[in-house]
Amino acid sequence: MKILILGAGQVGASVAEVLTSEANDITIVDQNRESLAALGDRYDVRTVAGNAAYPSVLREAGIEDTDLLVAVTQSDQTNLVACKIARSMFGVPTRIARLRSDDFLDGDLLSPENFAVDHAISPAQDITDYIVKLIAFPEALQVLEFADGKVTLIGVRAYQGGLLVGKPIRAMREHLPAVIDARIAAIFREYQPVELDGNTVIEPDDEVFVLAATGHIRTVMQELRRMQQPVRxxxxxxxxxxxxxxxxxxxxxxxxxxxxxxxxxxxxxxxxxxxxxxxxxxxxxxxxxxxxxxxxxxxxxxxxxxxxxxxxxxxxxxxxxxxxxxxxxxxxxxxxxxxxxxxxxxxxxxxxSIGSLLAYVRRGDVVRVHSLRRGAAEALELVVHGDRNTSKVVGRRIDELPVIKGARIGAIVRRSSEPEVVAKDGFLVDEYVDFVLIPHHDTVIESGDHVVVFCTRKRQVAEVERLFQVSAGFL
Structure with missing residues (x-):
């Protein structure tokens, strides 16, 4: 994919770091030559010095055949103008803009007829939402949601005396109520991922990532952490x-x-x-x-x-x-x-901030990406399409899928095949219901499933994307 990044600041540098490792053709535009030189020395990218809102500069950067524009300069106005020019003059298919001011976060203002922004990133709002979740779970290092909040991934540090510390991870099933299931998606020990199986023993100070249905996550956390008093x-x-x-x-x-x-x-x-x-x-x-x-x-x-x-x-x-x-x-x-x-x-x-942007870069039907451990790992939510003939995963058990070392399927969100009677606004109505599965080796993946995959190293992401892509014959 040919990607044009406007802005060589912290966000632009982070985007470049993530995407250069995935065989993308990347050019970065900024007015600060020193920042460009630093990124050019660090990553395999092309750099262009100039104002990102000028068509001549964008043309010099190769915008004519760009697949994705990522406008993350310090100026909202520059980002908006660049997106407008990218669509109206050069027909760039996908345009993403970072916007600091709420005044610009208006659907009509960002529509194709106006500034033509496909996706707006609001770093301040992303960080606010993130911190609010951390305060709700004060024991956690990270709190991340998938499938519209139905599944939660929490990172915690295991402490001496925790119920599971010193025991194999398969012992978690013995402590949880029968109606609750969870999956330890990854363990990092002294900065390195641990190869997981049911006999892997959790040690004090391990960084443990756990996936569960959002309503069950507090019960699951008690296995690993001493629960703190709620924040007041x-x-x-x-x-x-x-x-x-x-x-x-x-x-x-x-x-x-x-x-x-x-x-x-x-x-x-x-x-x-x-x-x-x-x-x-x-x-x-x-x-x-x-x-x-x-x-x-x-x-x-x-x-x-x-x-x-x-x-x-x-x-x-x-x-x-x-x-x-x-x-x-x-x-x-x-x-x-x-x-x-x-x-x-x-x-x-x-x-x-980078997670919402990555969902637009990933191949296949990726609806949510969370960058973890300062970009070293990633968790993706993918929607499964096709049938057994057009997909490598549909109609197959988990243990029939190709093994991608370091990648684990942590959860599946599946819509009920028939409407169920549910209470809504004080009335009983028939409605299709989404439910969370913590898959095991014999779980069969179905078309329409939302699958959450944890990759302990970024190089596994491309393999996961290829696995979940449908063949060219799928319509």
């Missing part, structure tokens, strides 16, 4: 776009304090939020943190635009007694540095 008090550092969004999303359900260093910005945010206590101050000030009772906080979120400030504030909050701390970290070197440190979660904005 949250402190946020940073009143920028992300910090203000997170506070607005949380303040109706939690007690929220927000600390902002700039007095003018603090006053603006205070006027926007209804129930959040907004404070003007520096979160690396130990006296201020103690006065605001950081030791009584259940969750501390460092969400400024400065990686160093976020790391230092999170470390201070942890030292002063906060139960759990999260730091927003853009630079990969810093994210690697805080791994296994006092900071519980180091969150990369680019890795959170």
């Amino acid at each position: 008090r949250v402190m946020i550092v940073g009143g920028g776009n992300i910090g203000a969004r997170v506070a607005a999303a949380l303040e109706a359900s939690y007690q929220v304090k927000l600390i902002e260093r700039d007095q003018g910005r603090a006053e603006i945010v205070a006027g926007q939020l209804a129930a959040t206590l907004v404070l003007h101050g520096d979160a690396t000030d130990e006296k201020l943190m103690a006065e605001e009772n950081i030791d009584e906080m259940d969750m501390f979120l460092a969400l400024t635009n400065d990686d160093e400030d976020n790391i230092m504030a999170a470390l201070l909050a942890k030292r002063l007694g906060c139960k759990r701390v999260l730091a927003l970290i853009n630079r990969r070197a810093y994210a690697d540095m805080v791994q296994h440190s006092a900071i519980d979660i180091g969150l990369s904005p680019a890795q959170v």
